Amino acid sequence: MSRANAPISSVTPLGNGSGIAFSTSGERTEQTWLLELEQQAVYRSKTPKLVVKGLKQLLDAQLTFTHFSTNSTGDLLVQWGAPGFARSFTTLVEANGQRRRLDLEASGTAQLLPGGGALIAPEADGLVLSNLPGRPQRRQFLPGSRDLSSFCPTGGRALLVRRWPDYRQSIELLEPGQAPKQLWIGLDAVMGTACERSGERIWLLLTHWDPVKNTQTPRVIAMSRSGVIQNQRELKGWELETRSHFELDSTRDVLLLTLRDPKQKWGRAAELQASDLELNIIDKPIKQAFWLPAQ
Structure with missing residues (x-):
């Protein structure tokens, strides 16, 4: 890891567990x-062993920004910018190692669909789904x-955030x-x-800003x-760490996020039981x- 000892700015585990893509700044x-x-799953072992096979540079260039997306087959989509260019570029690194430069004109970050074979990307007036x-x-x-x-991992369902002119946000x-x-x-x-997986249960991570208490x-x-609230909880005394992910481990039925005590410098991993x-x-x-x- 001595070749990549600079501060890490973004991290994305590959969807098939075969590696971790990250950028250093x-x-x-x-x-x-x-x-x-x-990954070496050992019989009767609670935790599978992880063996590091190697570290390699994904793009042989100095970049201004990067964004990663992956799917369950292990393909990796890299959106990146380079000094001197006003536009961004997109490279698809397939699970077999083959690379393709995509002609993608997106106004924001694109995402690979979990099942593989397609992506969804924002444009000026909406979202575009393409193969x-x-x-x-x-x-x-x-x-x-x-x-x-x-x-949602199965069924082809997705959750969208819609932004309204009166500053409200909605989940769709x-x-x-349909x-x-x-x-x-x-x-x-x-x-x-x-x-x-089936989309029968959905979780939202929200934050409420108090301008008086800051x-x-x-x-x-x-x-x-159907949108019926089944449970909710305020995480009083905690703040969300910047860029905190919010993910479900369906095998344990546990949600993962990163919280920070305002009095401390570093965050903590937080597990929430999905049911209660x-x-x-x-x-x-x-x-x-x-x-x-x-x-």
Whole structure:
């Protein structure tokens, strides 16, 4: 790891668990890396062993920014910018190692669909769903000021964040062949969403800003696919760490996020039981926490 000893700016585990993509930041530029892993599940072992196979540079260039996205097959989408260029570029690193430069004109960050073969990207007036190279051409357009928040792993469903002119935000459920269905709307900021495999249960991570106390209070809401709130919890005394992820481990039925005590410099990994939202803080200073998918 001595070749990548600069501060880490972004991290994304590959969807098949075969590695971790990350970027390191210098004074004004970033470098992208892939830490290749070999997972060795041992019989009767509670924790599979992880073996580091190697570290390699993903893009041989000094970059101004990077954004990663992955799918369950282990493909990696890298959006990046380079000094001297006003536009961004997109490289698809397939699980077999083949690389393709995509002609993607997106106004924001693109995401690979979990099942593989397609991506969704924001444009000026909405979201566009399109197939990756090597598949029949397809382009579906969803109008409105929306951002993709998360996917439900099966069923082709997704959760969208819609932004309204009066500063409200709403959560919409997008299902194949149907118009988006609004599940929640309010003035709280939507910081993340999570969805179980079938989409029957959905979780929202929100923050409420108190201008008088100059504080933010995270809140988690559990709801059904029809938008009925089943449980909610305020995480009083904690703040969300910057860029905190919000993910569900469906095997343990546990949500993961990164919280920070305002009196401390570093954050802590926090596990929430998906059913009753019971909170468990892992007392180890960190910046971000992620689930690593198992092969």
